[in-house]
Amino acid sequence: MPVQITKFWKLHKIPILLVLASILFYSSFAYDLSRQDFPKLLGLFIAIFFLHYKLIQFQKWNFKFLMVSGILFRLIFLMAEPNLSQDFYRFIWDGELIKNGINPYLYPPNQLIEQENLPIANAHELFAGMGDLSAKHFSNYPPINQLLFSIATIGSGGSILGSIIIMRLIIMLADIGLIYFGRKLLRHLNRSTHMVFWYFLNPLVIIELTGNLHFEGVMLFFFVWSLYLITAKKWTWAAPIYSLSIMVKLVPILFLPLFLKHFGFKKSLMFYFLVGGTCLLMLLPFYSPAFINNYSETVGLWFSNFEFNASIYNLVKQIGVTFFDAKPWELVKIYGKLIAISVIIATLAITFIRKNQNLSILITSMFIILSGYYFLSSTVHPWYIVFLLVLGIFTRYQYAVVWSIAVVLSYYAYANADYDENLWLLTIEYLLVFGFLIYEILDKAEKKLHFFKK
Template identity: 30%
Template sequence: MEAEREGIRTLEKGFGALISRIKTAFKYALILAMSGILFFLAQVPREEFGLTFLLFSLAFAGMMGLFFLATEKISFRKTLFAGLLLRFAVFWFVPNWSDDFVRFLWDGELLKIGQNPYAQTPQEWQKENVDPDNVYRNLLFENLNSPDYYSVYPPLNQVIFWLGAQASMGFVWNGYYVLRLVLLLSEIGVFFLLWKLLMAFQLPPKRIFWYWFNPLVIMEITGNLHFEGLVLLFLLASICAIQKGKLGLSGGFWGLAVGMKLVPLILLPALVSLKKFRQNKLAWLSLILALAVSFGMLLLDNSWDNFLKSLRLYQGKFEFNASIYYLLREIGFWVEGYNTIALLTKGLSLLTLGLILFFSWKRKPSTVPEMVDLWVLIYLIYLILQPVVHPWYIIPAFGLSLLTARNTFLIWSFTAIFSYQAYSSKEVMERPVFLLIEYSLVLGGIVLDYFVAKRKLNFAP
C-alpha cells in the first residue's frame, strides 16, 4: 500500500514537472512571438490601421499570456532581458507612427550651431539662413510637421535633442538612434524603480509585466521616441526618495519631471498635501533649484514669451482623441453654431484645476501609497478633460497606476490604439465609433476602479 502511494506521489511530481516545463517553453515561445510581432509592427505605417490593430492586439494578448502564466515569484534578470529583447525588436527602424523626432533633431541642430531654438520658428530661421549645401538641415526642415510654430519642448528636452544632433554627423538615423538609446536607458531605470517600489508597497512583482511587456509602451517610447518614459523615471525616483525619507532628492526629481514635460505640475497640490514633504525645507529648496536649472534657458532673448505662445496655441487650436471635450464641443455646435474650442479649453482647464485642488484637499494622503493613488486620479481627471490625448500621454499615469489597485490605465493602454484609426486617410479624420469603443472601455475601468466598492479584477493584486 505504501509503495503504491509512493508511486502515485512520484507520478504526480513527474506530471507537475512536465507541466512546469511546458509552461516555461510556452513563455519563451510567447516572448519570441511578441518580438517577431513588434518587429513587423514597427515597420507598419500608421495609415495601415487594420494591420496595426491586428499586430498590436496580438502583442497585447501575448503580454496577458505572460502575466497569467507567471507565478508570484519571477526572475528579475530574465524579466529584464525579455523586455529588452522586445525593445530591440523595434530599435532599428525609423519611427512610423510619429514624425515628432524631426523637430527634436531640428531643435538639437540649432543648439549645436549655437542658435536658440525658441527665438524663431523654423520657417523664419530657414528663410534667413538658407544653405543649399546643407543637405541634412534641409532634409529636416522639409519633414517638419510644425515649421510655423515656436518650439514647445522644455529646455531639459533640448539637452537630449542636442545630444542627438551631436551624434547625427549629417545622417538623420544617427540622431534618432542616440535619442532612442537615451530612452532605452531610461526604460531600464523605470524597470529597476518599478520593481523596487512594487516590493516596498508589498505588491506582486509580476505586475511589472503590464508595463515592461506592454506594446503601447514599447512602441511609443522606444519605437516612436516619446519622452514620457523619462517623465515616469523621474516621478518614480521622486517616490522612491520619499519612501526612503530623502525628501531633498524627492523634490529635485519631481522638478526634473516637470522640466522634461510640464504636465507633472498638476501633481504639485497632491505632493504638497503630503505633510512630511510640505514641512521639509530641503525638499522645497531642491524642487525650486531643479525647476530653475530646467527652465533657466527660457530667460534668454524672447524664449519664455515664444514658448508660452506655442503652449497657448496648442491649448486653443488642436483637438485629438478627446472624450468629454468632444461631447461639450457638440453641445457648443448645437447652441452657438460654431466650434467653441477657445471657451471650452479655458473652462475645462479651470474645472481640471478645481478638481485637482478639491481631491488633494479632500484626500490629504498621509502615506506614500496614498499619494501615488492620488497622483493616478489627478492624471485621470486631467486626461479625461483634455482636448488632445495622444496615446503616449497616458504612459506616466499608467506606470504609476501599477503601484495601486487601479486598472483603468491598463485598459487604456490597449484602447488607445483606436486613436490611430484617424490616420487611415490622407487627412486626419476621427470616426466616432472608434472613440466610442475606446472611451466606453475606459469608462468601464473608471466605474470598476472608483465606483464599485471593493471590486478588483482578476489581474489586480
C-alpha cells in the first residue's frame, strides 16, 4: 500500500499540490472572507482561477481525479453561510411559507411579518437578512425552485444552517448530474469530454452556486439533460424535462422559438404543447386570481428597475445623462422595455435565418441569443454567466470562460453598503470580454477563409 501511494504521488505530485492549494484558498473564501474586503476577494478569486486552469491543463484526461477534486471543493462550503449573497434568506422564507400552506406569490414578507403568531421558524432573522428590496416584493422564484426551498426547510427542522446544507447538497447533486449528461452530449457533438470541467471546476460556479446557493446549476442540469434526450431521439421526454428547467429559472423560455426549425412545424407544435402543458401543471398548485399579476409585476422589475454590472446600458446611460439630461430612473424603465422587444425580435430572426436543424448550430444560436441579451441587459449578476459557460462548452466559443474571471471586478460593488459600482473596473471587465470575443470571431473567420482558399 505505501508503495502504491508513493507511486501515485510521483505521478500526480503537481496536480495534488494544486488541489491542496485550492482547498486552502476555498476554505479562506468560505469561512474567512467579508464581501466588503474586495482586495482579498479579488486575490483569492484570481488565485483559485489560475489553479483551476492549471489543474485542467495537467489532468484533463483524468476524469476521476478532476471529478473528485470538484466534489471536494464543493464540500468545503458545506457548513458555511453564504457570504456574497443574502438571497438564501428569502429562499428559506419562501420554503417556510409553503411548508405551512401559505402561497409565497400572494404576500410580500413585509406584509406577513406584521402578523402575530406567524408560523415561520426564525421569521425575524430571515426577514432582516433578506434586505428591504426583497422584503417589499412578491416572490419571483418559479415553482420547482419553490419546491426545493420547501424540501430544504422541511428537512432542516427549522434550522437556517440545516436548510443551507440541504440546498447546497441539492445544487451539488445537480452539478454531478450535469457532468453525466454533459459528457454524453459532448460525445454526440464529437467534442472532447474534458470540456465539461471548464464548468465543474470553474471558481465562479463553485463559489456562486454551491457557495452562495444560486440554483442556476439545477436549471442547467435539466436543460442539458433535455438536450441530451433530444440527441437520443427522445423528444417527448425532453419536453417535460425542459419544462423543469424553465420552472427553476425562466431563462430557457428564450430558446423555445429555435426548436421550430430543429423539429419541423408539426413536431415542434407537439414539443411546445408538452412544454407548456407541463409548466401549467406545475403552476396550478400556486394559482389564484392575484397570482399572475403579482408574479408578472415582480419579474417585470428585473427588466425595468434594476442596474448591476451592465455594459452597453451603462454607455447609453452616460450618453443620456450627459448630453440629453435624461433621468436614470426613467431611462432604465424605457431601456428595459426596448431590450425585451429587441431580444424577442432577434430571437425570431435567428430562428428563421440560421440552420437550427443541426444540434450544434442550435446550441450556438442559443449562445448568441443569451450573449446578446446579457450584453444589452441593465442587470448581469455574476452567477448569470454560468449559463453562458455551459452553452460555450458545446460550441466553438470560449469567451464565457474569460468572462467568468473578469466578472469578479463587478464584486467591487459589494464592498460598500450602497452597492455603488466602479465604472473603471466595469470598463476593464468588458474590454477583456469584448476583446476576447472579437478575437474568437476573427480567428474563426480567418480559419474559414483559409479553408475555402485550399
